[in-house]
Amino acid sequence: MVILIPSYEPDRRLLTLLTHLSGQQIVIVDDGSSQRYAHWFAAAERLGCTVIHHRINRGKGKALRTGFEYIARHFPGEPVVCADGDGQHTPADITKVADALDDGDPNMVLGVREFSGKVPLRSRIGNAATRSLFRAATGLAISDTQTGLRAYPARMLSWLCTIDGDRFDYELILLVRASQQGMRVRQVPIKTVYEDGNASSHFRPVRDSWLIYRPLLGFIGSSLLGFGIDCAMLALLLAGTGVLTLSVIGARLVSATVNYTVNRRYVFAAQAPLAVRQTLPGYAALAVVVLIGNLVLMWTLTPLTGAAVAKIVTEVSLLTVSYVVQSTRVFAHRHRAQHEDTAPAPDDSDAVQKLGVR
Structure with a gap:
């Protein structure tokens, strides 16, 4: 020892x-x-x-x-x-x-x-x-x-x-x-x-606390960015088409692309961006599951609460599941390979x- x-x-x-x-x-x-x-x-x-x-x-x-x-x-x-x-x-x-x-x-x-x-x-x-x-x-x-x-x-x-x-x-x-x-x-x-x-x-309480919390807050910040883009796109598509299903899918495709890029390059990459071929299939599969969950919750909640409240409740509900899967499955390949x-x-x-x- x-x-x-x-x-x-x-x-x-x-x-x-x-x-x-x-x-x-x-x-x-x-x-x-x-x-x-x-x-x-x-x-x-x-x-x-x-x-x-x-x-x-x-x-x-x-x-x-x-x-x-x-x-x-x-x-x-x-x-x-x-x-x-x-x-x-x-x-x-x-x-x-x-x-x-x-x-x-x-x-x-x-x-x-x-x-x-x-x-x-x-x-x-x-x-x-x-x-x-x-x-x-x-x-x-x-x-x-x-x-x-x-x-x-x-x-x-x-x-x-x-x-x-x-x-x-x-x-x-x-x-x-x-x-x-x-x-x-x-x-x-x-x-x-x-x-x-x-x-x-x-x-150093302020500077070092930020360094400690930064890796944990990175995913939350990335998710909030995707959430903001998703909400904006949903509003635009709903105003343009009036079709909830089409609007939810279109908004999700745009926000998922941004979220994947940020997570791959910054949130889950310790020193360099992770390879697309290693991570994209898993992320795409997760995105499909999340999209289905998003649609189910939006269909259920929108008539009761309105689109805005339904969107907030839906995203918060899916955030934890998305993080766990991304951190333990989708973006874990590179770190295993480095051992x-x-x-x-x-x-x-x-x-x-x-x-x-x-």
């Missing part, structure tokens, strides 16, 4: 954790800390840790990928446990999460906090909001979507290196991709530890590797 710790401008708590983890293989990624913090990393090296230095701050997601790439090359076949060095993760919980990899062969293990006791209000509210939004968007119930204590078997390292997101959004995107591919995610309860109200956290056995070589242009004695 290798313990991976991304670190930016650490303090004494990093060394406290390393002391308690004595004898473990530990890789630390210094994510562009200034020279004022060099003594902490030098002390870590004296304790036998491997320290990798980013020349500039690249974000937690990039730091984790740098660590995964290094471990895949220098510790082949070893599982990885990711932990924070700010005192939130205890040595006992790190061991507990690592041991859970041997139970049922999961793709990843999450150390989920119970958020009991003295927890900063922003952390309690932020996690509750993200947890609710994540479940609504993916159907996957994760009690702590923002936990930094996670364990991965060695076979997952190459996949982890393909996931986009350089900052705090990276860890949430991992969960979104895992839900799309039906991966086995195990949750293990851990202690909730916040020292000094979590004052040392480098989390190879060999991780890409690390980007040495922004990381200088220093090896401790171990």
